[in-house]
Amino acid sequence: MASPDKQVTKNRHFFQSLSHAIAGLHTFFVEEGNFRREFVLSALVLIAAVVFRVSWFEWFVLILAILLVFLSELWNTIIENIVDFVIGNQYHERAKKIKDMSAGAVVLAGIIAIVCGAYVFVPHLLHLVGMWNH
């Protein structure tokens, strides 16, 4: 019989599922340097949102943009792990295509987040510049 920490059967209840999901997010945070950098950058963006007293709608836009980047980074990491698990250290053109496309999805999410950040912060910055000029 498998020991409790080497479970291969289905989760028995919601809190068991949740604890495994949280363990997965913890592994993602600890092992994925890109995610930690994005996390710090997101914290800075949220501090800027507090400083500029952005509206509820602007908070909504920023939080969705940040979650989109986190989610795409998580999927990218999952895909990289699956590829590495299946083919190990061998070089394979298909593995390269899969990993490069997956990384491309993170770049697209990042561009969306930059557009959202500009939508929120550019008017506030212009307002600030306008105040200085008077």
Ligand SMILES: Nc1ncnc2c1ncn2[C@@H]1O[C@H](COP(=O)(O)OP(=O)(O)OP(=O)(O)O)[C@@H](O)[C@H]1O
């Ligand atoms: N098995 C492989 N076969 C062919 N190319 C590979 C293979 N593994 C990695 N690569 C190439 O190396 C790149 C980096 O792969 P790696 O798995 O190290 O991702 P990473 O450095 O964690 O990337 P990211 O910055 O997107 O998280 C891939 O985008 C791909 O071009």
